[in-house]
Amino acid sequence: MSEILVGAISEFPDNDYRILDIDGFEVGVFRRGDALYVYENRCPHFGGPVCQGKVLKRVEERLSETQASRGLRFAGDEHIICPWHGVEFDLKTGRNFGHAQYRLRKIPARIKDDEVYLDIPE
Amino acid sequence: MNATGGSSKRRPRSLRDLPKIDRSSDTRDVLAHAAKDAERLRDYFIIDIDAHVTELAFWSEITNLIDSDVYRHIAAEMRQRSAAIPALMNLQPGLTYQGLAGRIPHDDGPRENAAEPGVHPQVVLTRRAMDSMGIDYMVVFPTPMLQLGMHPQPEVEIELAHAFNRWMTETVLPQDQRMKGLVYLPYIDPEAAEQAVREFGDKPGVIGFTVCSTRYKPVHHNSYMRLYAMMQELGKPLAFHAGYHWGDPAMLQINRFIGMHALSFVQFNMLHVTNWVLNGMPERFPKLKTVWVESGLAWVAFLMQRLDAEYVMRSSEAPLLKRLPSEYIREMYFTTQPLETGNLKLTEAIFDAVNAETQLLYSSDWPHWDFNPPNSIADLPFLTEQQKRNILGLNSARLFNIEVPKKKLAVPPAAPGKAG
Numbered sequence: 001m002s003e004i005l006v007g008a009i010s011e012f013p014d015n016d017y018r019i020l021d022i023d024g025f026e027v028g029v030f031r032r033g034d035a036l037y038v039y040e041n042r043c044p045h046f047g048g049p050v051c052q053g054k055v056l057k058r059v060e061e062r063l064s065e066t067q068a069s070r071g072l073r074f075a076g077d078e079h080i081i082c083p084w085h086g087v088e089f090d091l092k093t094g095r096n097f098g099h100a101q102y103r104l105r106k107i108p109a110r111i112k113d114d115e116v117y118l119d120i121p122e
Numbered sequence: 123m124n125a126t127g128g129s130s131k132r133r134p135r136s137l138r139d140l141p142k143i144d145r146s147s148d149t150r151d152v153l154a155h156a157a158k159d160a161e162r163l164r165d166y167f168i169i170d171i172d173a174h175v176t177e178l179a180f181w182s183e184i185t186n187l188i189d190s191d192v193y194r195h196i197a198a199e200m201r202q203r204s205a206a207i208p209a210l211m212n213l214q215p216g217l218t219y220q221g222l223a224g225r226i227p228h229d230d231g232p233r234e235n236a237a238e239p240g241v242h243p244q245v246v247l248t249r250r251a252m253d254s255m256g257i258d259y260m261v262v263f264p265t266p267m268l269q270l271g272m273h274p275q276p277e278v279e280i281e282l283a284h285a286f287n288r289w290m291t292e293t294v295l296p297q298d299q300r301m302k303g304l305v306y307l308p309y310i311d312p313e314a315a316e317q318a319v320r321e322f323g324d325k326p327g328v329i330g331f332t333v334c335s336t337r338y339k340p341v342h343h344n345s346y347m348r349l350y351a352m353m354q355e356l357g358k359p360l361a362f363h364a365g366y367h368w369g370d371p372a373m374l375q376i377n378r379f380i381g382m383h384a385l386s387f388v389q390f391n392m393l394h395v396t397n398w399v400l401n402g403m404p405e406r407f408p409k410l411k412t413v414w415v416e417s418g419l420a421w422v423a424f425l426m427q428r429l430d431a432e433y434v435m436r437s438s439e440a441p442l443l444k445r446l447p448s449e450y451i452r453e454m455y456f457t458t459q460p461l462e463t464g465n466l467k468l469t470e471a472i473f474d475a476v477n478a479e480t481q482l483l484y485s486s487d488w489p490h491w492d493f494n495p496p497n498s499i500a501d502l503p504f505l506t507e508q509q510k511r512n513i514l515g516l517n518s519a520r521l522f523n524i525e526v527p528k529k530k531l532a533v534p535p536a537a538p539g540k541a542g
Contacts (some may be wrong), residue, residue, distance in 0.1 A: 003131045019140040026140060041140070046495060047155050052143045054225055083143040083152065085492060086225040117131075 004120045009111050012036070019051045025120050027051070027107050028080070030091055038118055039080070039094055040105040048084030050104065055080055055091060080104070145227045148234050149247060149489075150535040152227075153254035156495045157535055160256030167515040167526050168496050169259045172363070172415050172457050172485035173251065175244050175294070176232055177264045177286065178208050183293065185209055187285040193278065210282060211266055212273040215368045219379040220491050229491040245297045250535065251488050252300060255495050258515065258531040259524060261302045262294075263332060263415075265490075268365040271337025276310040283308035287322045295327030300531055302522070304332040304361055312345040319352045329522040330358040330413075336365035336386075341394050342401035350403070354410040359455070359521055361413040364391045391417040392425055395451065399429065402442020404450045411521060413455040416487060418462045423472045426451050452477045455521060457485035458513065459494040463502075470504040483521070484514045 017030040026041035028051020043050035057074035064070055078091040089096055094104035108119040185197035200209035221230035236243035252260050270279045283306045290303045305322040307315040331353055353360050366386035376382045391414050429447035463469050487493045499513050519526050
């Protein structure tokens with residue numbers, strides 16, 4: 001494991017994301033305020049470039065008190081979506097909503113002195 | 123900094139941004155991970171038996187080849203009135219859901235720059251996909267034309283089929299010998315289908331025939347017997363490519379694309395295989411090889427068991443059969459995509475049931491939303507090395523009489539993020 005300096009925090013726009021190739025190891029860096037969520041750019045489904053896809057809100061189906069459907073709406077939490085097949089992962093946990101085995105590999109990250117460091121596997 | 127990792131602190135030797143993938147992304151960027159995975163398959167010979175052209179992107183080229191001057195005129199007028207509704211086509215509800223509302227951009231294209239001097243853009247796109255996935259030969263089918271069997275106007279299917287066959291054999295296939303095609307049979311009209319066999323069956327790059335099988339035409343109807351005899355005589359296989367039809371009375375009660383797509387493809391393959399077997403077509407045309415395309419494989423095992431169970435009680439209703447239905451089905455060919463792997467024990471049993479070692483053909487379905495790269499087969503833990511090689515290419519080479527080259531034809535593409 002190496003702690004790698006990948007740049008100043010100012011180079012990572014808030015509410016956005018960058019995908020980096022660091023010495024051949026690919027990660028997606030998603031910034032939300034002071035928090036960084038970093039994952040390996042590889043989908044557990046078929047190995048697709050998951051972090052290079054879109055980020056969209058989770059879709060939920062609302063129900064009435066009688067369990068009747070009240071239609072589809074976007075929920076508050078965000079999903080990272082693999083562009084190969086549309087597999088979705090919670091941006092903050094890296095977990096797939098319905099398939100417990102599908103989980104993104106989390107890469108430890110920290111901000112020190114306004115610089116971003118990632119723990120990249122050797 | 124890390125108590126367990128024995129870590130070191132450093133700046134990267136190389137650091138670069140990778141692009142976000144959207145509708146205009148280069149195929150080589152979209153498939154960059156597939157290219158990395160393909161590096162370990164460099165000594166595999168790979169034939170993709172089911173990929174697709176995006177014919178609507180070249181619809182004016184195709185409709186300008188319509189034989190009837192009246193329908194050519196209608197198509198030209200329709201094109202001028204609306205670019206969003208392709209001239210003469212019967213677009214089905216569902217096609218616009220393929221890209222999952224922008225989540226899967228490559229199924230909403232192509233919008234990438236595919237301009238290369240002297241090369242047709244469709245050939246450029248297919249080459250990029252082949253090279254990225256390490257595929258040596260790619261057999262290409264149409265996309266929305268798969269649903270032409272539901273068109274209310276038989277003459278439109280006949281005209282568009284002829285125009286598409288001309289476009290494929292005159293414009294696309296001559297530009298790259300790694301691209302292969304199947305003659306689109308206008309199955310709505312047996313005589314027109316026979317004419318297509320005569321006119322296009324021996325064209326360079328044509329390795330067989332296809333029925334886009336989303337349709338309500340019984341495959342055992344007497345009017346097709348001469349057509350099957352012609353194809354058997356030519357010695358080229360007949361592929362039934364399934365598709366969906368959300369307007370089918372059974373499918374009308376399904377409210378989500380996922381459910382309709384999961385069932386409707388399989389429905390048509392099951393209907394046609396059932397009719398093909400129970401009416402003794404393998405006995406009538408024993409040398410005509412059939413391929414059943416794009417429904418995964420789980421349905422095949424179900425159908426084998428189901429038909430066998432009923433046949434032993436009701437063999438009088440299928441008097442042309444000399445063996446169990448499953449024995450005929452085991453001699454058919456099937457394509458892999460979309461491969462079901464949620465339960466690998468089941469997958470292994472199904473591979474055994476369909477005699478995958480000799481009868482199963484790798485297919486990607488690129489560029490569609492549920493495509494499978496070659497590692498969908500190469501990574502299966504229960505296959506032997508030889509079985510992987512057979513499924514990925516050697517079975518197709520034998521079936522379609524394609525020579526296995528001495529060295530790999532696929533060329534590794536440009537590095538990720540540097541395409542274009």
